[in-house]
Amino acid sequence: MNFKKEIEKLENLRREGPNKVFTMYLNTDPSDPEQQGGEWKIHLKNGLRNFEQYLEESGDKEERKNFQLVKQKVEKFVQGNEQEFLRSVFIIATADEEVWFADRVQMRMNTEFFWQETPELTQLRKLTEVYPKSGIILVQQDEIKLIEAYLNEIEDTDSFELDLDTNDWRKKKGPRPALGQGSTMQKDGFQSRFNANKHRWYKQIAPKLDKRAKEHEWEKIFVIGETDPANALTEELNKPVEKVIQKNMLDHEESKVLEEVFA
Template sequence: MSLSEELQTLKDFHCENRCVLSVYLNTNPADPDQQKGAWKIQLKSGFKRLEEYLAAADDKAETEAFKKAKDRVVKEIEDNRNDLKKGVVIFASADPELFSVYYVQIPIETNFYWEDHPVIDELHNMLSAYPNSGIVMPSFGNVRFLDTAMGYVGDDFTYTFDSGLDVWREQKGLNPSGSRGTGGSHVDDLDDRLKENLERFYKSLAGDISKMKKERHWDEVHIIGEAEYAQAFAAAMQKKPDSIQHKNLNNSGADKVLHEVFGK
């Protein structure tokens, strides 16, 4: 299920009384306000405010429903406390049952909600800013792919170009006349063959983009690479990409690539 589909499922979720705990927790270690694990204090404070509100309402059934949802949220965060990235978003309900967790790599504000439905506005805004996307980075030696959504890279994989250079090097030295020759015809021929083979490699991968897009639920496809390779790959695609940037980031970290593509 894609994130867009998950959002729709959350949007459709309702209960007769308040039963859904929505938690947006800023755990960004680079945030000055998050030094020394400040998120732990914010987590306790957020729950305390809701508990005080429920105590004033004096509804035992609602208080018990909140406690079950809270306990599950606390366990999830404690079990993953060493891999919280920049933020975590959780929607939890005991009856009817709901538990959705999103670890994100983009800054979020800490907020807590106890309602009869998941509060998804902030999550929706995150997905609008960082949609489900495939980022394609073609170069001469390989094509790197990032599978990403909401600033989080779910997969980072590379297809390598098998140029067959060893065979071509042997052919390059052949000369029926026995002389070395005076022109650059062998080099030109090698370059032409390399170019043709690279174009076939791109065309083969580009033909799989539609399948990848469907299987990985990509809403967008972006290409970033040196001009020659980026344009060649885009030309091989059946459908025009959502953006093309001329910059070689194949050896760069995922965060830098996302920043260049989405400008955030």
């Protein structure tokens, strides 16, 4: 889902009268010390009840009815998705079902509830700014791994390896012995070959990476690897690189890579 396009639509939304817009941000992060006992359930119950009590006291029966319709949809969504919750949940909805935008996300949000003429979009905007559509390129001398991430979640991965017999890059099909294995002469021989050919090697695969970035609409590109291969690959890319992280993380868990990128 393209959150930016949804936000653009919601920015023009305005409802007057009894059919207001409901916005909810709910912190469900199990790593949050304040959420160890599932306190989000209490916050949800209290947040919905407070609006209901206020509307009952106001005497506006139609608006109260609209809120109750939204409340039922919210409770149904929460019950149906509770087992898949990540760090937060958000919902933007209207009683007539013209608007229903709900998802669980991997970013801790502050718990907030709104029932007003317009949706409250501040935290959603922050989510797309902090965790944009990103291409993370992990590079070793003869191997490259791509991680595509959006909103701090992994969307896709891909790996390439250099065929040292043909000097062509190909999709990686399985593990192979690391270059560090073997005799010192073998390692020294490859290092000399890498130093002589690194720019040519990376120049071959750079257009594929640039094409992927364009087609998949990467907003930011990050390159991660030891200094020499990371810098050499970055020089061959036409697309601008947001940041070069000089660490060898190709074999790290993908979640750890995301933590490093978005720290």
